[in-house]
Amino acid sequence: MPATPATAKQRFFSAAVSDPGKVRDHNEDRVWADDMRGCFAVIDGMGGHAAGEQAAQIALERIRVRLERQTDAVEQRVREAITIANNAIHEAAQSKPEWNGMACVLTVAVIDNGFATVGHVGDSRLYKLRNGSINKITRDHSPVGEREDAGELTEIEAMAHPRRNEVFRDVGSQLHSPDDPDFIEIQRIPFERDSALLLCSDGLSDVLPSDQILEIVQGRAGDRWDAVRTLIEAANDHSKDNVSAVLVEGEAFGGSKRKQPASLVGPNFYRWAYLVVGLLLGVFGVIAGIRWFVTPAAPRVPTSIAVAEAGSISAALDRALPGDTVVLAPGVFHETVHLKSDVDLVARQPHESTLEGGIIANGVTRSRVEGLRIRAEEIGVSVNDSNVAISRCEVSGARSAGVQFTGSSLGALSASSVHDNAGPGVSVTGNAAPEIENNSVIGNGTQPGNLHPGLDLESSVKTRVTGNVFLSNGAEAVWVKTADPAIAERNYFTAGGKADKRAGVKVVGAKP
Numbered sequence: 001m002p003a004t005p006a007t008a009k010q011r012f013f014s015a016a017v018s019d020p021g022k023v024r025d026h027n028e029d030r031v032w033a034d035d036m037r038g039c040f041a042v043i044d045g046m047g048g049h050a051a052g053e054q055a056a057q058i059a060l061e062r063i064r065v066r067l068e069r070q071t072d073a074v075e076q077r078v079r080e081a082i083t084i085a086n087n088a089i090h091e092a093a094q095s096k097p098e099w100n101g102m103a104c105v106l107t108v109a110v111i112d113n114g115f116a117t118v119g120h121v122g123d124s125r126l127y128k129l130r131n132g133s134i135n136k137i138t139r140d141h142s143p144v145g146e147r148e149d150a151g152e153l154t155e156i157e158a159m160a161h162p163r164r165n166e167v168f169r170d171v172g173s174q175l176h177s178p179d180d181p182d183f184i185e186i187q188r189i190p191f192e193r194d195s196a197l198l199l200c201s202d203g204l205s206d207v208l209p210s211d212q213i214l215e216i217v218q219g220r221a222g223d224r225w226d227a228v229r230t231l232i233e234a235a236n237d238h239s240k241d242n243v244s245a246v247l248v249e250g251e252a253f254g255g256s257k258r259k260q261p262a263s264l265v266g267p268n269f270y271r272w273a274y275l276v277v278g279l280l281l282g283v284f285g286v287i288a289g290i291r292w293f294v295t296p297a298a299p300r301v302p303t304s305i306a307v308a309e310a311g312s313i314s315a316a317l318d319r320a321l322p323g324d325t326v327v328l329a330p331g332v333f334h335e336t337v338h339l340k341s342d343v344d345l346v347a348r349q350p351h352e353s354t355l356e357g358g359i360i361a362n363g364v365t366r367s368r369v370e371g372l373r374i375r376a377e378e379i380g381v382s383v384n385d386s387n388v389a390i391s392r393c394e395v396s397g398a399r400s401a402g403v404q405f406t407g408s409s410l411g412a413l414s415a416s417s418v419h420d421n422a423g424p425g426v427s428v429t430g431n432a433a434p435e436i437e438n439n440s441v442i443g444n445g446t447q448p449g450n451l452h453p454g455l456d457l458e459s460s461v462k463t464r465v466t467g468n469v470f471l472s473n474g475a476e477a478v479w480v481k482t483a484d485p486a487i488a489e490r491n492y493f494t495a496g497g498k499a500d501k502r503a504g505v506k507v508v509g510a511k512p
Helices: 049-068 074-093 141-147 154-161 209-220 223-238 269-291 313-319 485-489
Strands: 010-020 029-034 040-045 103-114 115-121 124-130 134-137 185-190 194-198 243-250 304-307 324-326 331-333 344-349 353-356 358-362 367-370 373-377 383-384 387-391 394-396 403-407 412-413 418-420 426-430 435-436 441-442 455-457 467-469 478-480 492-495 505-507
Touching: 010 029, 010 223, 029 049, 029 243, 040 049, 040 194, 040 243, 040 467, 049 074, 074 103, 074 115, 074 185, 103 124, 103 194, 124 209, 134 209, 154 373, 194 209, 209 223, 223 243, 304 313, 304 383, 344 373, 353 478, 403 412
Parallel strands: 304 324, 324 344, 331 353, 344 367, 353 373, 358 383, 367 387, 373 394, 383 403, 387 412, 394 418, 403 426, 412 435, 418 441, 426 455, 441 467, 455 478, 467 492, 478 505
Antiparallel strands: 010 243, 029 040, 040 103, 103 115, 115 185, 124 134, 124 194, 194 243
16 A cells, blocks of 8 residues: 655654865855755755855855745745756856856755655755665766666766766756756655655765665664764765765654553553543534534745834744744844744844844744844853754854853854854853854954853763864864864864964863
């Protein structure tokens, strides 16, 4: 009997990580995961250092804007998002000689009503995992990929082929329309409750065969962050490229671990069961009668709530419902903001909305803060026992830490500038384990007699810190509770204007 696709109420959980790897000193990959809207992407830039990163960033921004606007059919949205990104990259490439020819490859997935709509260009990939098996859904748009799909090369032979990095489709090298042939590959596949999707760049798929990917993901089912980190680490042992992965697990992936309560199997079980069944039948009868007269409400579509400069962010958050996004107009806002679970807070134009006050997240299950300039008093952003993703923000002026993760917080701090805070730029304590990636942490903790590092990492849980730039902080760039060589290897430290990793990290134990 064929599997029934999941319903619109299906729950899924994602983890997304992009790593520069052990060879390159920059990251041309970008990843995106939005569980509330069911949107996921892996983007791999091409065209050299600055150009590749620029292409990937343009693609990410354009795709997010289009897919977050949930109008039209899903396939049309995906086609338009990729085409808008393509044409924006092509236009930007004409503006600077060093960007000439830049492009990217990408894979996008939108989960909706039990199906995943996949948009794909190039040689990034999407795998589907279910019932102990793994299937490559996308086709590699490359000479080697075509031969592998045709059975002329085995997977291992294709991975070792000298031309494996060549592609004949990309996003950005020429102008396109959404329905152009031989541009966007679109597929729509069932996404069941017990399945998982893995989107990845070729930095992972070129070095890890599918059976090893399956072993890693299946063996860590239910712990998606551990699975993604393990995939990245395994790929980095062999890859010379950036490595990126987005894992999306259905709520029953790996099997249910729930057990029936012991109280239900005692000697009176059947007596009570008959009583309960009788009551339920009566209730169902009443419900069936009501349904003749009551029309079911249509599913709610998440909305955006705009806040003008003179408006109240807190009031907008109060009336926001799960899945909504509060969007700030350019201007200055004077208040302390308390985040709300499953509600995002973003600036309409990055760095043109200034919050003169802090942001507090306490017990927030999921939220995103993006594009704000935060001029704090005590702490810029305080995240406690919460899962908050902070990206493209600027945080300065705090008497204490610029950004602080405490308790058992998760989430991320990425692509942000944390500077000129009296305490450490970023503080991570307790059992917090946020991803700290691709930030600039500059000029923090410089008060004479009270010097602090750019990052004070005292968490008892290993935290991923990669691709950050630390410059001119009061003490060492990073204080750590326990030694972690990866921090020195995967971040950038400067002294006197020159790269200097020798004194970048100091092991201080629980307290400096």
